[in-house]
Amino acid sequence: MSRYLCFAFMFLIPFSICLNQEGHFLQQLKLGFDDPDGFFSDWDDTVADYTPCHWTGITCSEPGSGFVIAVDLSNANVAGPFPAVLCRLTGLKFISLYNNSINGTLSDDLSSCRSLVRLNLAQNFLTGTLPASLAELPELRYLDLTGNNLSGDIPASFGMFQKLEAISLVDNLIDGKIPAELGNISTLKQLNLSYNPFSPGQIPPEIGNLTNLEVLWLTDCNLIGPIPDSLARLNKLVDLDLAINKLTGPVPNALTELSNVVQIELYNNSLTGELPLTGWLKMPALRLIDVSMNMLTGTVPEELCSLQLESLHLYENELEGKFPEIISNSSNLYELRLFGNRFSGSLPKDLGKNSPLVLLDVSNNLFSGEIPASLCRNGALEELLMIHNSFSGEIPLNFSKCHSLKRVRLGYNKISGKVPLGFWGLPQISLLELVENSFTGAIGKTIADAGNLSTLNIANNNFSGELPDEIGFLDRLIEFSGSNNLFSGSLPASIVNLKQLTKLDLHNNGFSGVIPTSINSLRKLNELNLANNKLSGNIPVKIGELSVLNYLDLSKNQFSGKIPVGLQNLRLNQLNLSSNSLIGDIPPVYAKKMYINSFLGNPGLCGDIEGLCDGKNVTKSMGYVWLLRSIFVLTGSIFIIGAGWFYFQYRNIKNSKESVDKSKWTLMSFHKLSFSEYEILGALDEDNVIGSGASGKVYKVVLSNGDAVAVKKLWDGSKMGENEDLEDGLGSGPVLDSGFEAEVETLGRIRHKNIVRLWCCCSTKTCKLLVYEYMPNGSLGDLLHSTKGGLLDWPIRHKIAVDASEGLAYLHHDCVPAIVHRDVKSNNILLDGDFGARVADFGVAKVVDANEKDGNSMSVIAGSCGYIAPEYAYTLRVNEKSDIYSFGVVILELVTGKQPIDPEYGEKDLVKWVYTTLDQKGLDAVFDPKLDSCFKEEICKVLNIGLLCTSPLPINRPSMRRVVKMLQEIGSLNPTKFASKDGKLTPYYYDDASDHGNAA
Known part of the structure; x- marks a missing residue:
């Protein structure tokens, strides 16, 4: 009847009266949201069938019926509080507000959505606690609140859900304990509570009552204690993830009762003991298992390796013995990571013969024997990582045809012979590392085919002959290290074609001739080391045009003539021109005592450096020193007096402004x-x-x-x-x-x-x-460098580093567009009551322009002394790498307890002091004496990360996302191994691909 009335008066009253009641409720929803992209543009009241069923995101039970059953605003870019008016749609079964800016709290009004089956509010800005009344929804099957800021406890009432099949609370701020009552949800198939700061607690044994459970994800939930045997009752479980916790004890034999499980993730815990020797055959569906980064001992069970595994991760444990040959029969195996253990003997000789092996990493073990020729039998191998073992023999000839290879690291072994010609020219390879072996022969001309090669490290071998001209064809080459070999002949003229090259290190060889004069075309060159060769002629003037060069070593050659004045244009951290035949004056910038060792052994050189010219300029130099000191003292006195006067004047002015309207x-x-x-x-x-x-x-x-x-x-x-x-x-x-x-x-x-x-x-x-x-504990800098620094024990410092890195990683990788902070330092890291860290002060933060490959150019330098990346000072380019350098300095502060700049360093800063002290005095002289020595191994690993982040070459600094992962992998209850020799630190090699802490 109302429809006829509406038709009768359609020319007298607005159409909005014709819209049914559910349409009016949705109009209220629209009014409560900001809608910058116009998602609601067709949500108007001029509808032909009097219903909202044709509006974007709205689904009705039947066309024209008017009963709304689904509201889907996913990815709509709308903002506002959760619209409680939705629960007035009595037939509503589906709500999705996924990936918007829904804010505020969830109220008990949600419990009136009595027909609701699915609720997806993931990736929003919801705050507050979880409403206990959610469990009153009688039909709810799927609840997803991932990626919000919800806090507090999971209500015990959640155990009363009647039909719930999946619950996901991932990546919130829930900080209570996992309630045992969750074990009462008998219908549950998926339980995902990962990445929440729960209070330390054990896995509730009651979880074993969830006999319908198929997915159990409790990653990074602050779990402690043993893995309960009750999980063996989850006979429908397909995916088990308990990674990144503090679980202790052995991997229980009961886990082998999970007959349907496909994937088990137990990595980054503190599990001990041996893996179960038997029972694995009861798990025929198991395909992926990761127990890496624990403290497991003993050998690898034959039964485990006899399964049809696809991925096996055992790295960074204390496993030993010979690896089971039977792994070669796994026809699905594509990934095997064993690095950082004590495995010995030969690798299985048929490894890769029967499987599509893609990645093999056995680095940092005691393996010996020859490299199995079958590794690339199926043409799928992409990464071959075998550094720091005792492999011998030659590279198999058939590797020349392994065109799938992208990364090869065979360094620090006993491999010998010539490199197969085709191996030099693998078309996909980006990293080729053969350092520290006994290879002989020359670099093959076939290297011209390696068009993707970016890093070539063949140092410390017995390679000989001339460098082929074809090396100049590698237009993506970034680093070339060929030091400590037997190379001879001239540097190829084509080397100046390597426009992306940042590092060229060929010291300790027999190169002769001259440096190509057009070396200035290597615009990105940051390090040039040609020391201890037989190079002659003049030092090219155009080296002074290499604007980003900061390491130059041409010592122990036969260079003659004058030092180019243009070298003064460079910002060099390292300069060595000693032991040549140079003559004339030293450029004024370098005529300082700190550079005296850079010029020794050049009888024809002279300059105003005490001790270089037999003392004839000593008096003159000392006169300059006293004059400069006098000027400095006078200027400082004037500045202090002026500053004091200004302060009192400024205070009076400011006090007059204190009152506010x-x-x-x-x-x-x-x-x-x-x-x-x-x-x-x-x-x-x-x-x-x-x-x-x-x-x-x-x-x-x-x-x-x-x-x-x-x-x-x-x-x-x-x-x-x-x-x-x-x-x-x-x-x-x-x-x-x-x-x-x-x-x-x-x-x-x-x-x-x-x-x-x-x-x-x-x-x-x-x-x-x-x-x-x-933030009650103020800034990290104030606390760390005050008398209260002793409050920060190592576990707290490690937690601060992890927290701060996660904040920066969010800015760099998860914000769209990305944000560069530009002033990362310890005073801009604030601490809450539990010493949780927050990144603060975004006054000079900049959005990164996606169209600028090298970052945005700034007109002035932003940042603070001691934290500014070396390249930033003269390129003024803004990108994430400058933040990473600054964060590396913060890590060094946490490790050493020292300030970034200090008079005790002389003209150095903290970064240079650490490098010098490590080299001269070893590790103990670097560590903060306030730190407990029982954490030495862990502190050493973190120090390595700090050194990586402060690499003078931006390209060598890991991404912040990688820094987060490296820091997370170093848990205070999971001491990790590090390499040391004679008390000196051996730097670890990390990158953004797959090498987890392999020493280089």
Whole structure:
């Protein structure tokens, strides 16, 4: 009847009256959201059938019926609180708001969605606790709340779900314990609680009651204790993942009762003892097993290797003995990772013969014998990693036809003979490492076919002959290390065609002739080492045009003539021209005592360096020194007096501005607030100041509800430069208008547990306030370098490093577009009450332009002394690698307890001090004496990561995502192995592909 009435009056009243009630509810939903992309553009009330059934994202039970059964707003880029009005759609079975900006909390109103079968709110910004009333939904089968900021406990009431089949709470902030009541959900098939900061607790034995369970994922849930035998009752289980926890005890024999399991992930725990010797044959479906990064001992069971495995990861344990030959019968095996154990004997001779082997990593073991010729029998092998063993014999001839190979690392073995000609020219290979063997012969001209080769390391062998001209065809080559060989002849002229080359190291050979004059075409060259050869002629003037060169060693050659003045244009960390026949004056930039060893053994050289020219310039030099010192003292005195005067004048001016007119403030919030701007403004008095700097103050404000916030108050018109510091307890950095805008823009849209939360900002024309979550332990820098540094034991320092790296990895890899912080340092890493770390101060953060391969160019340097990457100082290019260098300095601070710059280093900074001290005094002289020596091995591993991050070559620095993984792999309850020799550190080689800590 209502439809006829609507038709009768259609010319007299608006169409909106014709829209049914469910359409009106959806209109309310639309009004509650921000919709920048126009997702709701067709959600209007001018509908022909009086229903919303044709709107985008809406599904009805029958066309034209008007009963909405599904609302799908996935990837709509809408923002706003969860629309409780949805539960007024009585027939609604499906809700998906996946990957939007849904914020606020989940209320008990959800329990009124009585027909709901699927609820997907994953990848949003939901906060607060999980509503206990969710378990009252009688029809709910699938619940996905992945990737939010939900906290608190999992309610015990969740054990009352009647039909729930899948629950995913991955990557939230849930911090209670896993409730035993979950074992009561008899219908459950998938339980995924991974990546939550649960309180330390054991796996509830009641989980074994879930006999319908097919997937159990408890990765990184802070689990402790043994794996319960009750899991053996999960006879339908297909996928078990308990990785990245602190589980102890053995791998229980009961796990072999999981007859349907396909994948088992137990890596990165503290499991001990031997793997079960028998029972594996009861698991015929098992295809992938990973028990790496534990403390397992003994041998590998024959039964395990007799299964039709596809992937077997046993790396970084203490396993030993000969590896079972029967693994060769696994017809599906594509991945075998055994590195970092004590396996011995030969590899199975038929390995790869019957399977599509793609990756083999047996590095850092005691393997011997020849390399099996069958490894690439099926033409699928892509990665062959065998460094640090005792393999002997020659490279099999048939490897010349292994065109699938991409990465080969055979270094540090006893392999000999000539490299097969075809092996030099494998078309897909990007990394070829043959370092530290006994290879002979020349580099084959076939190397011209290796068009993808980026790293060639053949140092420390017996290679001879001339370098072929064809090496200049490798237009993707980035690093070439051929030192300590028997090469002779001239450097090929074609070498200047290697436009991507960053490192050329050919020292300790027999090269003669001259350096090609057009070497300036190697624009990306960062390291050039041609020491101890027979090179002659003049040092090419055009070396001075290599703008990113910072390592130059031409010592022990036969160079003559003058040192090119253009070398002064370079920013060199290392310069050595000693033991040549150079003459004339040393360029003024290098005429300093610190460079004296760079020029020794050149009788014709002279300059104002004490001791280089038999003392004839000593008096003159000392006069200059005293003059400079006098000028410095005078200038410093004037500066101090002026600064003091300015401070008192500035304080008086600023105090006159302290009063604020509360009626003129504008508030912009980024989270649901439990306070008003008036409560903040009323607490900005001197008694609450916790930090101050040249550009403002920071206040601790205790709210009426008992919570605390930190308020950074910035005065408009600050003259502070971009790279000056504000030591204020909220991180330090710039606070110009542009800095304020950058901080608001960046933190206003970021939601991550390891990035400081910006609650809101308040502003007037003359004053700006940033309101943050309060961090009671202040900044890492203040705590670490104060008398309270002893509070930070090694497990806490390791946790801080992991937390901060995860925050930076989020900026670099998960933000779209990516963000570069540009001022990473210990004072910009804040600590909460549990010493959890947050990255702070985004005043100079920059969005990375996806169209700029090398990053955005800045007009000035941002950052702080001691943290700035060497290439940044003169290229002004912004990319993630500069952040990674700065974070590496933070790691070195955590390991050494020292500041990034300190008078005790002389003209060095912390990075150079660490390298020098390691070389001269060994590991113990580097470690912070406050740290317990029982963590020495773990600290050494973290130190290695810091050295990698601070590599002078940006390309050698790992990605931040890789840094996170490396740090996570080093658990305080899982000591890892490191290489040392005579008390000196042996650097580890990491990259972004698959090498997990292989020493290089």
